[in-house]
Every structure is written in structure tokens, then in C-alpha cells.
Amino acid sequence: MTIMELREKRNKAWEAAKAFVETKRDKDGLLSADDAASYAEMEQKIKDYGAEIERMEQMAAMDAQLSKPTSTPLTGKPMNGADKPKTGRASDEYKAAMLNALRTNFRQISDVLSEGIDTNGGYLVPEEYDSRLIDALSEENIIRKLGHTITTSGEHKINIAATKPAAAWIDEGGALSFGDAAFSQINLDAHKLHVAVKVTEELLYDNAFGLENYIIDQFAKALSNAEEDAFLNGDGKGKPLGIFAETGGGEVAITTTSATAITADEVINLAYSLKRPYRKNAKFIMNDQTIAALRKLKDNNGAYLWQPSLQAGEVDRLFGYEVYTSPYVPTIAAGKPVIAFGDFSYYNIGDRGTRSFAELKELYAGNGMVGFVAKERVDGKLILPEAVQILKMKAGSGSSGG
Numbered sequence: 533m534t535i536m537e538l539r540e541k542r543n544k545a546w547e548a549a550k551a552f553v554e555t556k557r558d559k560d561g562l563l564s565a566d567d568a569a570s571y572a573e574m575e576q577k578i579k580d581y582g583a584e585i586e587r588m589e590q591m592a593a594m595d596a597q598l599s600k601p602t603s604t605p606l607t608g609k610p611m612n613g614a615d616k617p618k619t620g621r622a623s624d625e626y627k628a629a630m631l632n633a634l635r636t637n638f639r640q641i642s643d644v645l646s647e648g649i650d651t652n653g654g655y656l657v658p659e660e661y662d663s664r665l666i667d668a669l670s671e672e673n674i675i676r677k678l679g680h681t682i683t684t685s686g687e688h689k690i691n692i693a694a695t696k697p698a699a700a701w702i703d704e705g706g707a708l709s710f711g712d713a714a715f716s717q718i719n720l721d722a723h724k725l726h727v728a729v730k731v732t733e734e735l736l737y738d739n740a741f742g743l744e745n746y747i748i749d750q751f752a753k754a755l756s757n758a759e760e761d762a763f764l765n766g767d768g769k770g771k772p773l774g775i776f777a778e779t780g781g782g783e784v785a786i787t788t789t790s791a792t793a794i795t796a797d798e799v800i801n802l803a804y805s806l807k808r809p810y811r812k813n814a815k816f817i818m819n820d821q822t823i824a825a826l827r828k829l830k831d832n833n834g835a836y837l838w839q840p841s842l843q844a845g846e847v848d849r850l851f852g853y854e855v856y857t858s859p860y861v862p863t864i865a866a867g868k869p870v871i872a873f874g875d876f877s878y879y880n881i882g883d884r885g886t887r888s889f890a891e892l893k894e895l896y897a898g899n900g901m902v903g904f905v906a907k908e909r910v911d912g913k914l915i916l917p918e919a920v921q922i923l924k925m926k927a928g929s930g931s932s933g934g
Contacts, residue, residue, distance in 0.1 A: 635737065
């Protein structure tokens, strides 16, 4: 007889014993001596069932223990000691709790998430999510790809040499003279960025839907779009300071002679306005509309200046330098900065702390949608303006150049 069958017999015996008592009570609610003896026999039988079930469970546990191999095969790489269990936001429990919170629209919050409460509301994302978000941001955001990212826990100060060292010829035995070096300081602070995505309630509650991948993908796109716009055009007020900012951005090296067109000579002059040390790692950034205009430019021999990539996946080139595009770079219009050329590794991005997720309340209520918010704190600054040179369109109207 199996343990399950014994449990069923015990349950039936208990129900029969209770029914016996109810039917045998006298007007005072008592059992006769004979009925009490009969009930005692029933109760003893129930206890016997329990003892037998416990014995069979112990025997099953012993069988399982004895059937285990005496040694465990080595399936991982040998290490000094066992792998340390993951804790906090790195643990599988935290990741599972976050996914459950997302699926229930944060109505079911596990205690394990208390380890990652964001002081500004919401819950810090699991470490794996944060890593995947950063990777996706780098794929989507060209400035993250080309710039230099620093992870900070507080305000980050960067010292910049304001004066360059100089060499001097001296006579044999002459006195050496050293100028005083001056330094300026760039501060990377933290600006709050919130983005929202929405999901239909049907998909949210469908366990077959890959909610985890969808949330990370959608948040990465939304965050990267907002970041890229700020890294290029931000004024530094409540957001990063962009490369095209009038103050603190790249240096305007070339202003076109026309307000509506760019000449080949102007692009060549832009390239050589960048000092030689920065040209080694230099790249162009512009809008697709500007590329369309540049692709029509020819040199004095009638050859096109543009060098399209010959292989899929390779970046196009101009004068041998890679060209990157962004929809957030201004298009050709009077007075607008339209091309940046330089070493963008001098654009520093400061990631403060960890990103977090929270429920977006009320906004989509009533239309079958559920909203979520991702929050991050980030800053960005060009620490050496001379490392990036800007081509700017002439202000006002003018005739096009050849």
C-alpha cells in the first residue's frame, strides 16, 4: 500500500469518527461508555495510520539517501573552494521577485526586493538586468559607444590641465626654467532621467510572453534616445551638457559661407582644424540629411569625397575617418551646428548608482494598458572642448556654395 492510499484511509477514518460522535451524543452531548470505547478504537486506528505513514515516509527518505552517488561529478572549472552564492541584487531570488513584481504590476512584492528599494521610489533592477541595459544602451546610443563612461557613487571631479607643458632650448650650463602648471576641474553630477513604456494587460499576465526581454529592450531604446539627444544637444541645466552646446561643447572651427549648403573645402578645413593628436582617433557625427548633401560633393578631379563602406556592417568614411549618424544632430539650417569632428573619448559619461523600475500609476488606467517607469541618474560633459571641432551653418539666408 502506498503512502497516498494510507493518507486517504486515515482521512476517511477521521471523517467517520467525527460522524459517529455526532450521531451518538445523548441529550446532554455525552457518549455512553460503549460508544466512548468504540470511538477510542476509531481514534487509535487513526493514530496507527499516522504512525505507519510516518514510518513509510522515513523509509522513502532512507531509500533516496542510499541511492545517491557517493561522490559528485565535477561539472565546473576547478576553483579554490566552492563558488560563493550570489546575494542581494545578483541573486536568482531577487531576479525572480522582480519579474513577478512586473507581471503583477507591483501588486505582489516579495520581501527579497526590500534589499533594493530606491530612495526615490521603485526598486533597483537586478544586476543582470542593469548589465543588459548598459550593453543595450551602448548599442543604441552612439555617444555611449564613442565616449568614455565612468560609474560613480557621488559627484565625480576630473582635473584638466589648463596649460600645456612647453620645451625651450638653453645654453650649455644655463639655468632651467619651469612654468607653473594650471589645472581646471570638470564635475560630473547626476541628472535624473525617467522614461516610461506600456504593456497590454493581456501580455502582462501571459506567462508565455517574454516580459523580461521586452521590458529591457523597450527601456533601453527609450533611455538611449533621451540620453543621445542630451549628450549631443543638452544645455547642462537638469540634463547633461551636449557636444553641440554653445558653451561647454565643442569648438566652432568652421562657419559656412552659405546658410543652406556646405562646400567640400569647408569639410576639408573642418578636418584639419582638429589638432593632429586628436585626429588619430577622430570620427564624424552628423545627421543623415547632412550625409545626403555631402555624398554629392566632389573634389577638383570630379571624384566623390564620400567613401561608402564596401562590406556590410562597416562604417562609412569621409577622408578616411569613420562617419556616425544621429537623428538628434541638427539638420542643415541657418545658424545650426551640423557636423562634429573629433575624438569623442573626451566626452565623459557619469553613471550614478543603479537604475530602478517602478509602476506608472493612473496614466493608462481604463484602456487595458499597464505602464512602467525606468529611472536613472546620469551626466555627461566634453572635458576637452578642443578635442571636438564643429562646423556651423551661416546665420541668416545665403546662396549655396559649390
